[in-house]
Amino acid sequence: xxxxxxxxxxxxxxxxxxxxxxxxxxxxxxxxxxxxxxxxxxxxxxxxxxxxxxxxxxxxxxxxxxxxxxxxxxxxxxxxxxxxxxxxxxxxxxxxxxxxxxxxxxxxxxxxxxxxxxxxxxxxxxxxxxxxxxxxxxxxxxxxxxxxxxxxxxxxxxxxxxxxxxxxxxxxxxxxxxxxxxxxxxxxxxxxxxxxxxxxxxxxxxxxxxxxxxxxxxxxxxxxxxxxxxxxxxxxxxxxxxxxxxxxxxxxxxxxxxxxxxxxxxxxxxxxxxxxxxxxxxxxxxxxxxxxxxxxxxxxxxxxxxxxxxx
Numbered sequence: 001x002x003x004x005x006x007x008x009x010x011x012x013x014x015x016x017x018x019x020x021x022x023x024x025x026x027x028x029x030x031x032x033x034x035x036x037x038x039x040x041x042x043x044x045x046x047x048x049x050x051x052x053x054x055x056x057x058x059x060x061x062x063x064x065x066x067x068x069x070x071x072x073x074x075x076x077x078x079x080x081x082x083x084x085x086x087x088x089x090x091x092x093x094x095x096x097x098x099x100x101x102x103x104x105x106x107x108x109x110x111x112x113x114x115x116x117x118x119x120x121x122x123x124x125x126x127x128x129x130x131x132x133x134x135x136x137x138x139x140x141x142x143x144x145x146x147x148x149x150x151x152x153x154x155x156x157x158x159x160x161x162x163x164x165x166x167x168x169x170x171x172x173x174x175x176x177x178x179x180x181x182x183x184x185x186x187x188x189x190x191x192x193x194x195x196x197x198x199x200x201x202x203x204x205x206x207x208x209x210x211x212x213x214x215x216x217x218x219x220x221x222x223x224x225x226x227x228x229x230x231x232x233x234x235x236x237x238x239x240x241x242x243x244x245x246x247x248x249x250x251x252x253x254x255x256x257x258x259x260x261x262x263x264x265x266x267x268x269x270x271x272x273x274x275x276x277x278x279x280x281x282x283x284x285x286x287x288x289x290x291x292x293x294x295x296x297x298x299x300x301x302x303x304x305x306x307x308x309x310x311x
Contacts, residue, residue: 003075005039006068008032009047013057013065039064076139077283092121093288096141098129099230100196101275104251105162106145109296113288120288128197128229133157136280143279143289145296151278158285160293161276163304165248169264170256172239182266192225194234194243235261248273250303275300 047061
């Protein structure tokens with residue numbers, strides 16, 4: 001059997017029809033059908049069957065699929081490793097980022113990488129942080145930029161940590177708290193909290209840091225009144241409400257400088273956040289990825305050096 005035949009089998013099963021699969025693999029439908037027939041001839045058994053109008057793999061087909069996907073991933077990794085020998089000027093980098101903090105970090109590093117190596121092909125894939133590890137496992141991206149607690153317990157990922165950033169309390173300039181010199185935590189957290197979706201550990205840490213009267217009622221509901229993973233939309237929520245949010249200062253520096261948002265002084269729950277780069281241990285880290293991480297680390301350190309709330 002041939003690898004391309006196995007890839008054709010994967011395509012038919014994933015797309016659920018010969019016509020859609022043929023389009024995806026750039027073949028005519030008769031040519032795709034002949035490829036599957038040749039695969040069946042080589043194994044001596046049917047690999048696909050119709051069940052209630054749907055195309056499903058047979059027992060032999062399922063066995064083939066398991067190995068086909070492994071072979072396909074291994075072959076793509078080999079092709080990628082060979083391509084890495086072409087160096088920085090001809091390489092490619094695909095980065096997975098979440099729509100919250102990760103996306104606020106990568107732009108300057110990507111810009112500097114493009115400036116130094118304009119021949120590189122750079123692609124960012126924006127996805128919820130819950131999906132990013134699987135996007136890396138599926139080889140959709142080469143590395144992901146996430147908050148570290150989201151990947152540290154995953155044994156198949158290597159991680160390079162960035163700097164630790166304190167969280168500041170952010171609200172709109174006309175907020176009742178904005179005119180106070182040093183509002184108490186109890187006063188601050190009497191207002192709704194807006195923020196991104198949290199891991200269980202992050203939610204527990206935030207709950208523990210809140211004044212007793214500000215903790216979620218009823219217990220187990222979570223501390224957020226407004227949950228939003230898009231940083232731009234979350235800032236719009238703050239600008240048009242009395243909600244408050246906890247963010248790294250670098251995420252709101254432009255809005256604070258423009259007078260659209262403010263950071264409340266004197267409120268420090270001791271909460272910190274740390275982002276990092278993660279990639280599959282089974283994959284070779286490319287020179288392009290290593291260069292990007294070096295630039296990202298430098299940029300992140302410059303942000304950390306500007307420690308303290310933005311005024």
